[in-house]
Amino acid sequence: MITASIFLIGLFVGSFLGVLVDRIPKKKNFIKGRSHCENCKKELGVLDLIPVLSFIFLKGKCRYCHARLPYFYPIIEICTGIIFALTYIFLILNSQFSIFNPLSLITLLYYLLIVSSFIVIFFTDLKYGIIPDKIIFLAIAVNIFYLLIFNSSFLILHLVSGFGAFIFFVLISYIFFSITKKQGMGGGDIKLSFLLGLFLGFPGIIVALYLAFLTGGVLSIILIVWKKKAFLKDTLPFGPFLIAGTVISLFWGNQIYLYALSLLGM
Numbered sequence: 001m002i003t004a005s006i007f008l009i010g011l012f013v014g015s016f017l018g019v020l021v022d023r024i025p026k027k028k029n030f031i032k033g034r035s036h037c038e039n040c041k042k043e044l045g046v047l048d049l050i051p052v053l054s055f056i057f058l059k060g061k062c063r064y065c066h067a068r069l070p071y072f073y074p075i076i077e078i079c080t081g082i083i084f085a086l087t088y089i090f091l092i093l094n095s096q097f098s099i100f101n102p103l104s105l106i107t108l109l110y111y112l113l114i115v116s117s118f119i120v121i122f123f124t125d126l127k128y129g130i131i132p133d134k135i136i137f138l139a140i141a142v143n144i145f146y147l148l149i150f151n152s153s154f155l156i157l158h159l160v161s162g163f164g165a166f167i168f169f170v171l172i173s174y175i176f177f178s179i180t181k182k183q184g185m186g187g188g189d190i191k192l193s194f195l196l197g198l199f200l201g202f203p204g205i206i207v208a209l210y211l212a213f214l215t216g217g218v219l220s221i222i223l224i225v226w227k228k229k230a231f232l233k234d235t236l237p238f239g240p241f242l243i244a245g246t247v248i249s250l251f252w253g254n255q256i257y258l259y260a261l262s263l264l265g266m
């Protein structure tokens with residue numbers, strides 16, 4: 001019941017995140033201006049703005065001009081709902097979580113804030129090739145604040161993990177640049193790596209980076225072979241892989257890490 005409610009809240013938060021994704025790169029005011037149809041510019045009413053349901057009832061078309069609505073919004077809404085629900089389940093399984101305990105609620109809020117920032121970064125990078133600084137710095141501040149106040153025994157470990165990931169990315173982008181004379185890893189990826197290390201700590205960040213490089217690498221090779229893209233010419237945005245690796249690592253990182261150790265016979 002609570003999981004379902006959190007999924008529903010996720011759908012609504014997701015529709016707000018979708019607006020952020022669309023407006024941050026265009027530097028539009030996202031607090032004031034209301035949502036409107038991209039095609040006919042007509043302002044959308046309350047009934048047009050119910051997450052997912054509006055899209056289904058309108059059969060994916062604008063009520064006024066019947067232009068196709070982008071799938072983008074319902075996809076973000078559903079992703080946010082699912083990730084919110086998974087985050088809640090993760091907390092129940094991994095801590096003495098009680099919805100009536102204020103400390104548990106703060107922890108839940110903290111995780112939901114951070115995964116929301118991940119969802120914005122994922123889709124902004126995917127759609128516009130931009131990792132917004134504002135979101136990264138905000139998420140870093142929330143992370144440090146939370147660790148300082150509620151989890152100070154882990155602060156150092158998480159800071160070190162963040163700096164470790166950061167230095168690793170600076171090195172990689174330096175090596176990539178000196179070989180190809182092209183900038184492969186953007187500054188956004190490097191800043192993002194610090195946030196992810198800070199959030200996951202060790203060994204979570206190792207699992208996340210491993211998954212990101214594995215999936216990003218495999219997909220690049222598929223694209224190169226399939227579309228016969230010139231190698232290293234078109235680079236995929238790497239942010240979405242980092243975020244996906246981080247979310248998987250958050251939920252299943254410990255299992256993956258222990259499994260990897262057992263494979264190595266440790």
Ligand SMILES: [Zn+2]
Pocket residue numbers: 037038039040041042062063064065066067
């Ligand atoms: Zn319209």
